[in-house]
Amino acid sequence: MSLLMKRQSVRHYTKETVSEVAITTMLEAAMQAPSANNQQPWEFIIVDDRTILDQLSKASRGAWMLADAPLAIIVVMKEGGKSPRMRPQDCAAAVENILLSAVEQQLGAVWIGVYPLEERMTYINEILHITKGTAFAQIAIGHPDTTKSVTKRYDASRVYRNTME
Numbered sequence: 001m002s003l004l005m006k007r008q009s010v011r012h013y014t015k016e017t018v019s020e021v022a023i024t025t026m027l028e029a030a031m032q033a034p035s036a037n038n039q040q041p042w043e044f045i046i047v048d049d050r051t052i053l054d055q056l057s058k059a060s061r062g063a064w065m066l067a068d069a070p071l072a073i074i075v076v077m078k079e080g081g082k083s084p085r086m087r088p089q090d091c092a093a094a095v096e097n098i099l100l101s102a103v104e105q106q107l108g109a110v111w112i113g114v115y116p117l118e119e120r121m122t123y124i125n126e127i128l129h130i131t132k133g134t135a136f137a138q139i140a141i142g143h144p145d146t147t148k149s150v151t152k153r154y155d156a157s158r159v160y161r162n163t164m165e
């Protein structure tokens with residue numbers, strides 16, 4: 001099965017820490033993402049401090065797993081660039097690459113939505129001292145504590161050829 005067909009959100013982790021090699025591999029994948037005009041409008045914050053992870057777990061209702069995760073990577077969306085309105089797509093591509101790299105390394109991860117919700121952005125930006133740009137997404141990462149089978153979602157009725165008629 002291809003890597004991307006194995007990806008699923010993993011929200012429960014063992015206590016094992018994530019190696020520095022694995023972190024670097026995920027960040028290499030992130031920075032390999034396509035971006036408009038190759039503007040690469042991203043920065044990444046690695047968080048493995050328990051107190052900060054606990055604070056980040058309160059950023060939104062769906063961020064609870066950070067209270068148990070050994071690691072988070074926060075994707076920060078920078079200001080400016082040649083195609084500023086394309087920055088969210090660029091950052092989303094970087095997030096997906098991190099998720100796929102996690103699968104490749106037998107890690108489990110989940111995308112926790114931040115941008116464009118102002119309340120979440122403000123909360124996280126303050127905790128992490130992000131002053132230029134904004135937190136775009138949180139990604140909780142760890143060694144999976146559970147195994148689930150992946151549900152296939154391909155649905156031919158949602159695919160059209162040439163037009164939607």
Ligand SMILES: Cc1cc2nc3c(=O)[nH]c(=O)nc-3n(C[C@H](O)[C@H](O)[C@H](O)COP(=O)(O)O)c2cc1C
Nearest residue numbers: 007008009010011060061062063110111112113114
């Ligand atoms: C933009 C975005 C925001 C998300 N936010 C959350 C979140 O806050 N908490 C969470 O547990 N999962 C979050 N997810 C994960 C989705 O719930 C998950 O991808 C979806 O249910 C499909 O399941 P799968 O990832 O296992 O295929 C988010 C996913 C995306 C793309």
